[in-house]
Amino acid sequence: MEFIVLIIILAIIFYLLSVAWPFLLLLVAIWILWKVYELYYYKSSSFAEIKQRVTTYINDCNELNQHIESLKDTTLISNKTDYGEASYQDASSWNYKRKHLKEEKYAPNVHQCSRTVCSNAQKKPFEYICKYFGIKATEETLSKFEAILNNFEAAEEGKQHLQAEKEKIIKSIETDIPVLIRKLSKKKLEQNLGFEEMDMSTAYFPKYVFQYVSSGGNASTHCDVTMDIDNLNRFILFLSEKIKFNKSAAGQRALMTSKLRQHIKERDGFTCQLCGASVEQEPHLLLEIDHIKPISKGGMTVEDNLQTLCWRCNRSKGSKF
Known part of the structure; x- marks a missing residue:
């Protein structure tokens, strides 16, 4: 029965090819x-x-x-203890399960x-x-x-x-x-x-x-x-x-959240504080938030230490936040 079905399918395929080849x-x-x-x-x-x-x-x-x-x-940050690496094989006959x-x-x-x-x-x-x-x-x-x-x-x-x-x-x-x-x-x-x-x-x-x-x-x-x-x-x-914040005198600091990033851009008029490029001149200009004094050198996330830079100036500055 299966052989007959296969023959019928092949016959249909050959017929369709003969008709459709042009x-x-x-x-x-x-x-x-x-x-x-x-x-x-x-x-x-x-x-x-x-x-x-x-x-x-x-x-x-x-x-x-x-x-x-x-x-x-x-x-991402992870401070898990490094215990080294090793290889492991399970040679049991039921390992396939x-x-x-x-x-x-x-x-x-x-x-x-x-x-x-x-x-x-x-x-x-x-x-x-x-x-x-x-x-x-x-x-x-x-x-x-x-x-x-x-x-x-x-x-x-x-x-x-x-x-x-x-x-x-x-x-x-x-x-x-x-x-x-x-x-x-x-x-x-x-x-x-x-x-x-x-x-x-x-x-x-x-x-x-x-x-x-x-x-x-x-x-x-x-x-x-x-x-x-x-x-x-x-x-x-x-x-x-x-x-418990220790870096700022008042024991407080701003948090670099999406809300603060937007606030700094609005404060700076959506304008790069180095080259003067703005979204008014370039509607698709990418603006970034930069620490004037880098964190690596003791700078803090406070409004006075934050500025808006275009991506070109921020990249060329080198000490990226």
Whole structure:
């Protein structure tokens, strides 16, 4: 019976191919012609002239893109004790059942724990992060998390500004680009113009992970605490409530939260305090918050020690917050 069904299916396929092959051949011919046209256009002098006109602006976009990627490159703080590394093999004949043992991870941001700890971490994530990852509520720790938040917020803002600037550049030349190229070859058009690949995802937000794996390896649960913009803001406030501030004379200091970042920008009129560039002149300008006296040299997060800088000046300053 199965053989007869197979014969019938093959017969139907051969019939469809015999009827449809002229159409398929036409599609292949159209695809080849399109690829030849694409190749010819991107090698043409008219496209070279268009590319030359916008090269400077595209280079600026690519520089900003690289700056954004550097802001994302942040490692979460973990003071877990380093016990060294070792290899482990289970040679038992029933090892094939232990599927979850293969998924166990040992990294600074992963804590192997009991099912109870994993469950409780979901209820009180910040307390358990501090307890099991050795994070102490000190001003130094707080400053490090403020720096992470400042970088991540600038990265998220930068992605939006970068996308807007990219669309502005494409729009400025769209009347000079053939419609078919604009509609059917958008990705390749951007690549040939010289735009670098932009990562618009938020996958770079790091996580603290609590993982439980049963001794038999057949059960596993994990609790992931993603340190995104919202959680970082809340974690900074959580730490601040536990700290006895010593650096400022009054025993108080501002917290570098999203609210303070916005306040400093508004205070400075959304203008770079070094070069004078502003969002009024450049609507898609990325502005960042900088410590005038760096934290590494004793500077504090207080309004008088904070200023608004454009991303170019902040990057060139060297001592980034």
